[in-house]
Amino acid sequence: MKNTIKILALAVVIISVVSCQKDSKPNYQYMPNMYEPLSYETYGEYAVFPGGQEAMLPAEGSIPRGWMPYDIENSNEGYKQAKDSLKNPIKYTKENEETGKALYDIYCAVCHGAKGDGKGILVKREKILGVPSYDDVGRAITEGSIYHVMYYGINSMGSYASQTSEHERWQIVQYVEKLKADLEGKAPRIDTEVAVVAPKTEEHHESTEEHSNAH
Numbered sequence: 275m276k277n278t279i280k281i282l283a284l285a286v287v288i289i290s291v292v293s294c295q296k297d298s299k300p301n302y303q304y305m306p307n308m309y310e311p312l313s314y315e316t317y318g319e320y321a322v323f324p325g326g327q328e329a330m331l332p333a334e335g336s337i338p339r340g341w342m343p344y345d346i347e348n349s350n351e352g353y354k355q356a357k358d359s360l361k362n363p364i365k366y367t368k369e370n371e372e373t374g375k376a377l378y379d380i381y382c383a384v385c386h387g388a389k390g391d392g393k394g395i396l397v398k399r400e401k402i403l404g405v406p407s408y409d410d411v412g413r414a415i416t417e418g419s420i421y422h423v424m425y426y427g428i429n430s431m432g433s434y435a436s437q438t439s440e441h442e443r444w445q446i447v448q449y450v451e452k453l454k455a456d457l458e459g460k461a462p463r464i465d466t467e468v469a470v471v472a473p474k475t476e477e478h479h480e481s482t483e484e485h486s487n488a489h
C-alpha cells in the first residue's frame with residue numbers, strides 16, 4: 275500500500291513536469307541569466323524608448339559616413355555665391371579628367387553633346403530646347419556654378435546629386451571646364467605634379483615642403 279502511494283506520488287510529479295513542455299513556445303528556462311542579456315537587444319521592444327522600440331531614428335543633423343553636406347542653398351543668391359567663390363577641391367590630373375569624361379558621357383552628353391556645344395542627341399531630335407554651349411559668354415560658367423547646377427539642377431535640367439558622389443561631381447566639373455577651354459581654343463587646366471628630379475632653386479624647396487605637408 276505504502277509503495278503504491280509512493281509510485282502514484284512520483285507519477286504525479288513526473289506528469290506535472292512533463293506536461294509543461296509545449297513545442298509551440300520557448301520552454302521554461304532554469305537559471306536564464308546566460309540567455310537574457312542585461313543590455314537592450316537590437317530592435318527589441320522596451321517601454322523606456324520613444325515608441326517602445328530600441329531602434330531609433332538618427333539624431334537630427336546626423337550624416338552618413340563619408341558624406342559631406344553642401345550648405346549653399348538652392349536660390350539665386352546661392353547660385354551667385356557658388357559661382358563666385360566655390361572652388362574645385364580635387365587636383366586637375368589626367369586621371370580625374372578621364373573619369374570625368376566617362377561620367378560626363380553617361381550623364382550629360384545626351385543633352386550637352388560630347389563636345390559641350392549644346393548639341394546632344396536629344397537636342398538634335400528636338401526633345402529638349404535651350405541647352406547652352408559651355409562657352410556661352412552670357413552665362414560665363416565657373417567651377418562653382420557647374421557644381422551648383424549639377425547639385426540642384428536648373429530649370430529643365432535635373433539634379434545629379436543622387437546619381438553621383440561629391441568626388442564624381444568635381445571630376446565632371448574638371449571635364450566640363452576642359453570642354454569649355456576646348457571650345458574657346460584655350461589650353462585646359464592641368465595641375466602639374468612636383469617634378470621627381472627638380473632643379474636646385476628656392477622655389478623648388480617651397481613646393482616640396484607644400485607637397486610633404488599635404489600628406
Ligand code: HEC
Nearest residue numbers: 381382385404405406413415419420423428429430431434
Ligand atoms: C535633359 C538634358 C540635360 C542633361 C542630361 C544635362 N543638362 Fe545641363 N542643361 C540643360 C539645360 C536645358 C540647361 C539650360 C538651363 C537654363 O538655364 O534654363 C542646362 C544648363 C547647364 C549649365 C549652365 C548653367 C548655368 O549656370 O547657366 C551647365 C554648367 C550644365 N548644364 C552642366 C551639366 C552637366 C555637368 C550635366 C551632367 C551631369 C548636365 N548639365 C546634364 C539640360 C541638360
